[in-house]
Amino acid sequence: MTSQREFDLVLYGATGFAGKLTAEYLAKAAGPARIALAGRSADKVRAVRDALGESAASWTIIEADAGVPATLAAMAERTQVVVTTVGPYTRYGLPLVAACVEAGTDYADLTGETPFIRDSVDQFHKQAADTGVRIVHSCGFDSVPSDLTVYALYDKVRADGTGDLTDTDLVLRTFAGGVSGGTVASMMEFFRTAAGDPDIRREMLDPYTLSTDRAAEPDLGHQSDTPWIRGVQIAPELAGVWTGAFAMAAPNSRIVRRSNALLDWAYGRTFRYAEHMSTGSSVLAPVVAAVDTAVNAAALGLGMKYLNKVPSALLERIVPKPGTGPSEQTRENGHYRIETYTTTSTGARYRAVIAQQGDPGYKATAVLLGESGLALALDRDRLSDLRGVLTPAAAMGDALLTRLPAAGVTLETTRLD
Known part of the structure; x- marks a missing residue:
């Protein structure tokens, strides 16, 4: 890759709901970085750019369509980094990954679709x-807070x-936000893919399905994606709190x-990990936690087995449409706070906290994705030496530990005893 590329970063999918928010963030935060906006319709992309104000007035418009690989290749060849919000990634993502690998261009996305990431690893990790x-997947609320708090603890x-x-x-202590049509479309695509393929369902139940070497992973027993436990079983600081399943834990x-695994098991060979959602400490908290856990377990199990049997026309009538999303008020009033606790092999205990103001899946995610793209483009000396299909922490953990607090993200690590 060479710094002589025309652009530092191209945002692909700028006319979508998440894409517009990411473009708005880059217009405020990118400074002198050389940015271009891309999408299927140049006129629609231009309308997005024109609404961003003076800082984006000179940004170039690029036409690119996931259904026309030559346009993806031409786009990738012009930039150091492509940031994409075009999902469902299982349906649209791999041609762009292929184009970026062929062009020698770094890549970041928002996917939470594990089968897509598995396919990306299988097809492109070695070549990349x-x-x-x-190639860095999951650079939004899924999964930067999870990945980076553990990296900060390490x-x-x-x-x-x-x-x-x-x-x-990890414990999601507080959360407020909405859901967009694009997110629902990605979830539906994941469930349809799994429902149609028993091998994929088996892979998704494996906690190490994305490992670099499945055979090298330790046997640490069952690691549940839908736990239901008292907070005190996690840490003394959570005494009185109940926790249930976190929908994005898997x-x-x-x-x-x-x-x-990418870091050569640097966290440890006995590293066990789980995610939880706090339901508080009221009299009803254990009931809420139990119901939440049961609903999540049922949704995961039934969705992966049967969703492909539900008529598409019916689903389209009851779920949000792609391109739609939460209101500006919901985006502004949203927030989250995550606390991640660990105990070390010597008995020391630590807590990492990450928190943001703004709807987690949209306003907050635009910050996380925007900063991830800028880190890949501008912080080359602070990125890891790893190449291939990576994770946010493995690719740019050190850069994000610096960038995110500077972008207004609370990120703190404390030794507890």
């Missing part, structure tokens, strides 16, 4: 590694010399475990 390309524990990470648990946890 050989050609020096970073970084702190390594600096303190207190051993390896062992039992590590894709997030597989990204975190892939990070450990």
Whole structure:
């Protein structure tokens, strides 16, 4: 890859709901970076650019269509980094990954679709590694908070010399936000893919399905994606709190475990990881946690087995349409706070906190994706030496530990005892 490319970063999918928000963020945060916006319709992309204000007035418009691979190749050849919000990625993602690998262009996306990531690894990891390309999946709320809090814990524990990470648990303490049609479309695509293929269903139940070497992973027993436990079983600081299943635990946890494998199991060979959602400490909290866990388990199991039997026309009538999303008020008033706890092999305990104001899946995600793209484009000296199909932490953990706090993201790591 060469810095002589025409652009530092191309945002592909700029006319979609998440794409517009990411473009708005880049217009505020990219500074002198050379940015272009891309999509199927130049007129629609131009309308998005024209609404961004003076800072984006000179940005170039590129026509590119996932159904026309030559346009993806031409786009990738012009830039150091492609950031894409075009999903469902299972349907539209692999041709762009292929174009970026062939062009020697780094890539970042928002996917939470584990089967797509598995296909990306199988088809392109070796070629990307050989050609020096970073393909970085899951750079939004799925799965930067998960991946980066664990990486921050590892970084702190390594600096303190207190051993390896062992039992590590993410807890979503607070959350407020909405859902877009694009997110629902991605979820439906994931379930349809799994429902039509029993091999994919088996892979999705494997906690190490994204590992670099499945045979090298330790046998640590069952690691549930839908736990229902008291907070005190995670950490004394959560006494009185109940936790249930976190809907995105399955894709997030597989990204975190892939990070450990990509980093040569630097977190530790007995690193166990789970994600939870707090339901509070009221009298009803354990009931809410139990119901939440049951609903998540049922949705995951039934969706992966039977969704392809539901008529598409019926689903289209009841789910949000692609391109739609939460209102501006919902996006502004949204927020999240995540606390990730770990105990090391020497018995030391730590907590990492990440928090943002703004709807997690949209306003907050635009910051996470925008900063990930800028890190890949502008922070070349702070990126890892790894190449291939990577995770946010494995590709740019150190850069994001610096960038995100500067972008207004709360990110703190504390030793507890």
